[in-house]
Amino acid sequence: MSxxxxxxxxxxxxxxxxxLAAAIVNLRLRPNKTDSPYEDPDLVADDIAREHLPHPTRDT
Structure with missing residues (x-):
């Protein structure tokens, strides 16, 4: 190699x-917030209702 x-x-x-090192340091200093102070009750109800539906399949 020259x-x-x-x-x-x-x-x-x-x-x-x-x-990579800068990204790791940035995430350590300013982590993403995981706790949301507000969750839309309609979206939570939709998620719960969707849990009980069968998995969608495709007939191709």
């Missing part, structure tokens, strides 16, 4: 792994 190819490989690795 010196230019090695330099480009190192730059690409720093960008990819640096982006």
């Amino acid at each position: 010196a230019g190819a090695i330099v480009m490989m190192i730059i690409a690795m720093v960008i990819v792994w640096g982006g």
Whole structure:
């Protein structure tokens, strides 16, 4: 491998792994909220009703 190819490989690795590290740090500092203060009762009722329906199938 030439010196230019090695330099480009190192730059690409720093960008990819640096982006991964930045994403992990960002998620640790500002995690997504999982608890919603409000759930629409109509949507909850629809989900409960849909649980009891059979799985849809296709006849092809």
